[in-house]
Amino acid sequence: MDISKLPLNALRAFEASARLCSFTRAGLELRVSQTAVSHQVKALEDLLGVSLFERLPRGVALTDEGHALLPVLTDAFRRMSAALSRFEAGNFREVLTVGVVGTFATGWLLSRLPAFSLVHPHIDLRLKTNNNRADMLADGLDCFIRFGDGAWHGTNAEKLMDAPLAPLCCPETAGRLKTPEDLLRGSLLRSYRLDEWARWFQTVALPAPRARGWMFDSSLTMVEAAAQGAGVALVPVAMFPHDLRSGRLVRPFEASVLTGSYWLTWLKSREENSAMQKFRLWLRQTVSQEDGDLTPFGQ
Structure with missing residues (x-):
């Protein structure tokens, strides 16, 4: 017809x-x-x-x-x-819908987004936070910043930065932790990736204890529980600089374990448009220009 x-x-x-x-x-x-x-x-x-x-x-x-x-x-x-909706006052606005895991959004991205908007004022950026799992097609995402190993079916993945995990807890809990062995008797807060604590204990040459403690689908919620004294959280420590500087959280041991990285991903079936390209380039440049514990693109 x-x-x-x-x-x-x-x-x-x-x-x-x-x-x-x-x-x-x-x-x-x-x-x-x-x-x-x-x-x-x-x-x-x-x-x-x-x-x-x-x-x-x-x-x-x-x-x-x-x-x-x-x-x-x-x-x-x-x-x-x-x-x-992209046409506004005679100007064409590009719309970019980005999914972001909440930890990366609050721990790194949000404080830097004003710089992106300053360089690209005609890109209407729309953020959707989630717990690392999303259907990019169903959720209408142009791209998705997530944590993992970079291997997602049908998806292009460009590495942003490594994210080593380390224990964090409140000062009161930290006061009871003298050696890593003390963690064997404490409450270990866990994510749905069940091997993380076991891998951390391997780095300090200790057998992993039987899984116990609360389980969370968000590092943000898990860290909040740790800050309130519920136990010790194993999280990407570089995403919580403000809590560490303020003393609200303490890193009781320096040992860390690398279980994954943050990646910018987009569907292979989706043609990369101008806004996606500009956002990807800005991310690459911003990460590579910064010093600190975060590993830049390609390393």
Whole structure:
């Protein structure tokens, strides 16, 4: 079918009605009458030669054909809306949606983003934080900064920096820790990556204790628990400089273990656009210019 012959208003009427499960609510959203919505949907059904809705005594229900058409139109209208929103006061704004693990966002990225916006004022940056797991396609992410080994199926990965893990705890807890052996009798706060503590104990030539203590899906939450005296957290220490400088957290032992790095990732099926390229270049330059414990790109 020649899509140029499809009436846009009828497609909008169907999409809104299907999403809201009501001709009436669709009319309110589109600012037309319920009758107008119903007529537009009927005209689309006649044009396509299928029924998109079952008309019920109280409302409507999608047919199989309607279910097949709805996600296509919803995605198309979302994309059109996103594209049109980039035009502001006669200027074209690039939209970049970046997923970031919360630890990296608060521990490194946020304090540096004003510099990025200063260099690229026409890029509308949108951040979505998560716990290292995301569906880039379903979540609408252009790229995703995550922690791991760089091996994710169907994904390009460019290394940002290594992130050695070390124990952190509150000063009161640290006062009870004289040697690493003291950790064998304490509460060890854990992430869902269950081998991290075992690998750290290997670095200090001690057998790993039986797993115990609370488990977290976020280093930020785990560190907060440690700061409140719940135990010792094993986390990327370079992401918590402010807590260490203020004395809220203490690093009781210098030993660390490298279990992963931070990576900038994007789907292989996604063509890298101008905003993605600019963000990736800025990250590379910023990391490589900084000194300290963080390892720059490519090392």
